[in-house]
Amino acid sequence: MKFPTKMYLNGALTDGHGSLEVRNPATEERVATVAAADLPDVQRALECARDAFPVWSSTPLAERKAWMHKLRDEVIANEEYLRSCIHYELGKAWAATQEDFESLRNSLEFYADAIDRFDSFALPDRAGTHSHKMVYEPAGVAVAFLAWNFPLLNLAFKIGPAMAAGCPIIIRPSNETPISAYAVGELCAKIGLPKGAVQIIATESYEAADALSASPIPAVLTLIGSTATGKHIMRTGATTIKKYSMELGGNAPVLVFADADLEQAADVVCGVKFSNAGQICVSPNRVFVERPVLEKFTELAVARAKAAKVGWDRDADITTGPLVSERAFDRIKGLVDHAVSEGADLLAGGDRPADLNRGYYLAPTVLGNVTDTMDVYRQETFGPIVSLIPFDTEENLLAKANDCDEGGLTAYIFTSDTAKAERYAAGLRYGEIQINGVRYDIDLPHGGIGQSGIGHDCSYLALHDYLVLKRVSRAIPPAELAGAGA
Numbered sequence: 001m002k003f004p005t006k007m008y009l010n011g012a013l014t015d016g017h018g019s020l021e022v023r024n025p026a027t028e029e030r031v032a033t034v035a036a037a038d039l040p041d042v043q044r045a046l047e048c049a050r051d052a053f054p055v056w057s058s059t060p061l062a063e064r065k066a067w068m069h070k071l072r073d074e075v076i077a078n079e080e081y082l083r084s085c086i087h088y089e090l091g092k093a094w095a096a097t098q099e100d101f102e103s104l105r106n107s108l109e110f111y112a113d114a115i116d117r118f119d120s121f122a123l124p125d126r127a128g129t130h131s132h133k134m135v136y137e138p139a140g141v142a143v144a145f146l147a148w149n150f151p152l153l154n155l156a157f158k159i160g161p162a163m164a165a166g167c168p169i170i171i172r173p174s175n176e177t178p179i180s181a182y183a184v185g186e187l188c189a190k191i192g193l194p195k196g197a198v199q200i201i202a203t204e205s206y207e208a209a210d211a212l213s214a215s216p217i218p219a220v221l222t223l224i225g226s227t228a229t230g231k232h233i234m235r236t237g238a239t240t241i242k243k244y245s246m247e248l249g250g251n252a253p254v255l256v257f258a259d260a261d262l263e264q265a266a267d268v269v270c271g272v273k274f275s276n277a278g279q280i281c282v283s284p285n286r287v288f289v290e291r292p293v294l295e296k297f298t299e300l301a302v303a304r305a306k307a308a309k310v311g312w313d314r315d316a317d318i319t320t321g322p323l324v325s326e327r328a329f330d331r332i333k334g335l336v337d338h339a340v341s342e343g344a345d346l347l348a349g350g351d352r353p354a355d356l357n358r359g360y361y362l363a364p365t366v367l368g369n370v371t372d373t374m375d376v377y378r379q380e381t382f383g384p385i386v387s388l389i390p391f392d393t394e395e396n397l398l399a400k401a402n403d404c405d406e407g408g409l410t411a412y413i414f415t416s417d418t419a420k421a422e423r424y425a426a427g428l429r430y431g432e433i434q435i436n437g438v439r440y441d442i443d444l445p446h447g448g449i450g451q452s453g454i455g456h457d458c459s460y461l462a463l464h465d466y467l468v469l470k471r472v473s474r475a476i477p478p479a480e481l482a483g484a485g486a
Contacts, residue, residue: 007199007200008184008198009044009045018038021033025091025323027359034179037205037208039207045170048199049141049170052196053141053196064163071108071163074190075105082100082180082183083098085151085179086151086180090148090177093275100150106441107159108163111462114460114463117460118460119136121133130474131474135469137469139243141169142170142466143222144170144222146173146181147224147281148175148177149279149280150276151180155171157247159171160462162198171200175202176324213233216239221234221242223246223247223248224281225249226249245455245456245466246454246455247447250380250430250448251285251286252411255288255412255414256289256290257413257417257420259417260436261416268414270305273384274320277384278384288389288390301366301388304364308364319364320363323383328383332385340367344371347366348365349366350363362383362384367388370388370389398428402427408449409448415436421435440458
C-alpha cells in the first residue's frame with residue numbers, strides 16, 4: 001500500500017528539507033520514509049500561519065463551518081485509507097483504528113456546531129451610564145504537538161476547535177506516527193482549504209521543534225504528551241505570553257471495594273489496560289483492591305490477561321497490539337523485571353508471547369503485591385501491566401491514591417455504595433473520576449489537574465483555549481439617558 005509522505009505546508013504538499021523513517025512496530029518493517037521539516041521550513045510555516053490569521057479569523061463563521069464539513073466528508077470517504085495508515089504506522093489492531101477515525105469525523109461535526117454557543121453577551125452597568133458587550137474572538141495562531149498513541153484522535157482534538165474558532169493551526173505529529181496526519185494534509189489540499197488555515201509538519205530537529213513554541217507568532221500552544229514535555233514547551237514558549245492547553249501524563253488509581261461488581265471492574269480495568277498495549281493516558285495503573293475480594297479479583301484479571309489475543313492480524317480479534325518501539329519494550333519489560341526483583345508476584349505475562357518472534361509485543365501482564373516503592377507503582381507505565389495493591393482498611397487509602405508524581409488525570413472507583421463513591425470522588429485529586437464504568441466522547445470534557453495539564457480537550461470547553469474575550473463599552477449619550485428616564 002502506498003502511504004502519504006509529504007508535509008502540508010503553506011497550502012501545498014511538499015517534501016521539505018529532511019526526512020524520517022517510519023517502521024511498523026508489529027513487524028519492525030519500514031512503512032515509509034516521509035518528509036520532515038528543518039528550521040527554515042518551520043519558520044515558513046509560522047509566517048504562513050501569521051499571514052493567514054487576519055483572513056481566516058475574519059472568514060464568516062458559516063464559511064468556516066462549510067470548510068469543516070468539506071473536510072469531514074473527505075474523511076468519511078477515505079475511512080479505509082486513514083485507518084490503514086494507523087494500522088501500519090502504529091501496529092494498532094484494525095478494530096481499534098475505528099476510534100481514531102470516528103474521533104476525527106466527530107470533532108469536525110461537533111465543533112462546527114459547538115462554536116454557535118460562543119456568541120457575544122451583554123453586561124449590566126451599575127451606574128446605568130454605559131452599555132457593555134463581551135465578544136469572543138480567535139486567540140491567534142495555534143501550534144499543536146501530538147502524541148503517537150492515538151494518531152488521528154489526538155489530531156482531531158486539536159483541529160476541530162481550532163478551525164471552528166478561526167485560529168490557523170500548525171500540527172506537529174509525533175515522529176513515530178506522522179503518516180495518518182500527513183493523510184489528513186492530503187485531504188486538506190484536495191478540498192483546497194485556504195492557505196495557512198491548517199499546516200501539518202513533522203520534524204526530527206529539536207531546534208526546529210523548539211522554534212515552534214519559542215516563536216512570538218503563536219498565541220496558543222497545545223500538547224498531548226508527557227508532563228516532562230509539557231514543562232519543556234512552557235519553558236521554550238515563555239518568550240511571549242501565550243495560552244496553553246495541555247493533556248499530560250497520569251498514573252491512574254483504581255479503587256476496588258469489597259462490595260463492587262468484580263466482573264465489571266475486571267472488564268474495565270483489563271479492557272482499558274490491555275487495549276492499545278496499555279498505551280493510553282487514562283489507563284488504570286495502580287489497582288487498589290480490598291483484601292476480602294483480592295483473590296477473586298486477581299483470578300478475574302489473570303484470566304483476562306491469559307485470554308487476550310496478542311498480535312496484528314487484521315482479520316483476527318486482536319486485544320493487544322505491540323508497544324510503539326524497541327525502546328518502549330525495553331523500558332516496560334524493565335519495570336516488570338524490577339518489580340519482581342523487589343518482591344512483586346508475576347501472575348501473568350511479563351515477557352514477549354512465545355508465538356511472536358518479531359514486533360515489540362509484551363504479553364498482558366498482571367503483578368501482585370506491588371508496593372509504593374516500586375517504579376511500576378511510581379511511574380506511568382504506558383504498557384499492558386495491571387499492578388495489584390491490596391488494602392485492608394480505608395485509612396489512608398485516599399492519600400495513597402492521590403500520591404502521584406505524574407499528576408492527576410483519571411481515577412476509577414468500583415463500589416455499589418453510592419455515598420462511598422461520591423465521598424471518594426470528592427477527595428480524589430484527578431480531573432476525571434470514572435465510577436463503575438468508563439465513558440469518553442467528543443462532547444465530554446477531557447483534562448487533568450495539577451501536573452496532568454491545563455485546559456480541556458473535547459466538549460465545548462475546548463473552545464475556550466482558542467478564544468479570547470474582548471469587552472466593548474459604550475457611553476450612553478445624555479439624550480438616550482434622558483429618554484430612558486422619561
